Amino acid sequence: MMHVDYLIVGDGYAGVFFAHQLIKNKKSFRLFSAGKRAASHISAGACNPVILSRFNKIWKHQELMNYLPIAFSEVSEYLGKNYLLDQPVVRVFHDEAERNTWLEKAHSDKLSHEISDKVLELHHVNNPYGGGKVIQSSRVDVLGFFKAFHQYLEEQGVMIKESFNYQLLDAQQKTYGEISFDKIVFAEGVKVKDNPYFGTAPVVPNKGHRLSISIDEILDPYIISKKHFLVKMSEEDVYYGGTNDKLGDGTEQVEQKSVDDLVGNLEDLYPHHYRVNQVLVAQRATVPDRRPIIGRHNSLHDFYIFNGLGARGALNGSFFSKMLYDFIENNGMIFPEADVQRFYLSNKML
Numbered sequence: 001m002m003h004v005d006y007l008i009v010g011d012g013y014a015g016v017f018f019a020h021q022l023i024k025n026k027k028s029f030r031l032f033s034a035g036k037r038a039a040s041h042i043s044a045g046a047c048n049p050v051i052l053s054r055f056n057k058i059w060k061h062q063e064l065m066n067y068l069p070i071a072f073s074e075v076s077e078y079l080g081k082n083y084l085l086d087q088p089v090v091r092v093f094h095d096e097a098e099r100n101t102w103l104e105k106a107h108s109d110k111l112s113h114e115i116s117d118k119v120l121e122l123h124h125v126n127n128p129y130g131g132g133k134v135i136q137s138s139r140v141d142v143l144g145f146f147k148a149f150h151q152y153l154e155e156q157g158v159m160i161k162e163s164f165n166y167q168l169l170d171a172q173q174k175t176y177g178e179i180s181f182d183k184i185v186f187a188e189g190v191k192v193k194d195n196p197y198f199g200t201a202p203v204v205p206n207k208g209h210r211l212s213i214s215i216d217e218i219l220d221p222y223i224i225s226k227k228h229f230l231v232k233m234s235e236e237d238v239y240y241g242g243t244n245d246k247l248g249d250g251t252e253q254v255e256q257k258s259v260d261d262l263v264g265n266l267e268d269l270y271p272h273h274y275r276v277n278q279v280l281v282a283q284r285a286t287v288p289d290r291r292p293i294i295g296r297h298n299s300l301h302d303f304y305i306f307n308g309l310g311a312r313g314a315l316n317g318s319f320f321s322k323m324l325y326d327f328i329e330n331n332g333m334i335f336p337e338a339d340v341q342r343f344y345l346s347n348k349m350l
């Protein structure tokens, strides 16, 4: 029987960033990947400390933004490239009132470090009221990052390319088939509902559609944000999305009303010719109280959950992977607001 320090279930932002903590700390592990295209893999990769619908900072924004470049720089040591790009979010103002609110906030103590007070004029999209830059924001090269990370795990022989079968897990012996392990971290996104140990965690699927389009014009070099994000991901893939289909049909099928919504909003923003090559759909793992869910199982001491990253997989995934690792290995603390214990204590998870 082979022995490892950790098993990880899941290959999205949560799974790979936790794998990063293990690589950095020279722990042995195996990571299970079902090989499906999930929310992480179709995301825009925007790392944005500001909630653009309300012009507020996200929870723990400074801690998250401080750690983000550190995590990507550490990862670059073994992937050979830094996949965090200096590509900020620019908000295209809907009207004069929104622009005025932005400028007020940019001059107030609350957001003066996060958003710029200069009104930009974009050249390739409709922006009669101009746009404002989110100073600290950036973007992950999503396609490159996951391709390189997964390939690295495969080359190291630590990725198991199969769906983790909960029937094969012996929770008392801490074995999975022919592998024995010390600890297991479940990072399955919305598929956590199939997990016999954490399936009652209040993870709510939020379906998101995004278009993959081709354009002939050049695009302003930002994550252009109006109703949705418009951003060039690669020569072949310009991203437009993603929808927040809270009342989606619960499947991973494309829904025409979401596509119509995207196309309508894209045409309002982008006045040039484009071709839709593909519509991609996935489910974000959100939590009603908008905080991640990390921490230890109530009765199984070596079983952990890493989930609920919401709409901010890159920022939450990088930061909370370290918090979870330090909690497990170094007696660190977990923010009570993000600790799975909050649901055990309120009897919301039985």
Ligand SMILES: Cc1cc2nc3c(=O)[nH]c(=O)nc-3n(C[C@H](O)[C@H](O)[C@H](O)COP(=O)(O)OP(=O)(O)OC[C@H]3O[C@@H](n4cnc5c(N)ncnc54)[C@H](O)[C@@H]3O)c2cc1C
Residues within 6 Å of the ligand: 009, 010, 011, 012, 013, 014, 015, 032, 033, 034, 035, 036, 037, 038, 039, 040, 041, 042, 043, 044, 045, 046, 047, 162, 163, 164, 165, 187, 188, 189, 190, 191, 192, 207, 208, 209, 210, 241, 242, 243, 281, 282, 283, 284, 285, 306, 307, 308, 309, 310, 311, 312, 313, 314, 315
């Ligand atoms: C359209 C869209 C746009 C987004 N844009 C952004 C953005 O710009 N910036 C940002 O930060 N976030 C964005 N997000 C949100 C972000 O993608 C999520 O927060 C993030 O993907 C959650 O990561 P995760 O690893 O928890 O879950 P997931 O991405 O769902 O990954 C979980 C993985 O675990 C695998 N898995 C599950 N069960 C098993 C099993 N039994 N065995 C093996 N593998 C298993 C799944 O196949 C999946 O690949 C976006 C999401 C969507 C849908």
